[in-house]
Amino acid sequence: MPYILGIETSCDETAAAVVARGGEVLSSVVASQVPVHGKYGGVVPELASREHLRAIVPVVREAMEEAHASWADLSAVAATAGPGLVGSLLVGLTFAKGICAVRRLPLVGINHLEGHIHAVVLDARTSGDEIALPALALVASGGHTHLFLWSGGEQYRILGKTRDDAAGEAYDKVAKLLGFSYPGGPVLDKLAEYGDPGAVALPMAKMKGNALDFSFSGLKTAVLRWVQSRHMEAEIAGRRELLRRKPNPALEDWLKVTPQATLDVIAAFQSVVVEELLKRVGRAAEETGARSVIIAGGVACNAGLRRAARGGRLSIPAYFPTPHLSTDNAAMIAAAAWPRFERGEFDDLSLKAQANLALA
Secondary structure: OOEEEEEEOOOOEEEEEEEEOOOEEEEEEEEEOHHHHHHHOOOOHHHHHHHHHHHHHHHHHHHHHHOOOOHHHEEEEEEEEEOOOHHHHHHHHHHHHHHHHHHOOOEEEEEHHHHHHHHHHHHHHHOOOOOOOOEEEEEEOOOOEEEEEEOOOOOEEEEEEEOOOOHHHHHHHHHHHHOOOOOHHHHHHHHHOOOOHHHOOOOOOOOOOOOOOEOOHHHHHHHHHHHHHHOOHHHHHHHHHHHHHOOOOOHHHHHHOOOHHHHHHHHHHHHHHHHHHHHHHHHHHHHHOOOEEEEEOHHHHOHHHHHHHHOOOOOOOEEOOOHHHHOOOOHHHHHHHHHHHHHOOOEOOOOOOOOOOOOO
């Protein structure tokens, strides 16, 4: 049985996975750098590159061992070629090239965004489902918010993208502003359940030009102004002190140091983000005649987004990845490589890492 080893190092997670026949995940190992970057409230590129260098060998070794695979079992190696932090990309791509050179294996360079889309396809096929095409593909994460029309294969057409902050980036920045931990998405998503989104009026984006583009900087600024108007220094300092004493606070810990008014603004923030995302997906569905929507990337873990997308907000079926395939992982990279492997479309060892690699 042919195996593909996938390697993903586009940002702050070192990942390796072995996938068989494009649909069976034999192993998936991810080394997170959250403890390293958490104190800064975001990813520090230079530190990310160094951590990848430390982790890449043990992570690949663990993925091979978990899959009970030998180097002789591999048919190809797939690695993320972009987009992402160029220093991080270089670690994984160079390591993949080394394996290919020594083992005489073909190399498949994969676009990170396409990997996220194939994570959903992989999950759907595993559950015996088939995504109807053409499909909209919303990739929302800390670094990306893109909306594509996917007609199958490598036929992608970009419909809209963020003009400033990505959706996940907005979560991280608002969380840091309020004194919560990094990454901000998971904690704000949980706390939003305890707030009233109608208690605080936050603005929707107003932009000229492409109506399917996204913007979250204005929303972030609105939260900043709300905070500044309330003199919350002591409250925010209390949460930061909690983080100092307890690096991984439980939900109950956060609730004890978060007043109702702050829970309300968190709920309002999440409500606007979800509405901004789904409003454009709904409009794109009407304009393109898409038959389904794929929602991928780290923000796809958001419970509020999942409920809204599956609760009648959209007129077409919505597909999400399971949580472990939502965030950056290498199984999605190996899965995205399978169609190209089967067509015999490989890259040579001169393939370059591209920080702004476009999918369409």
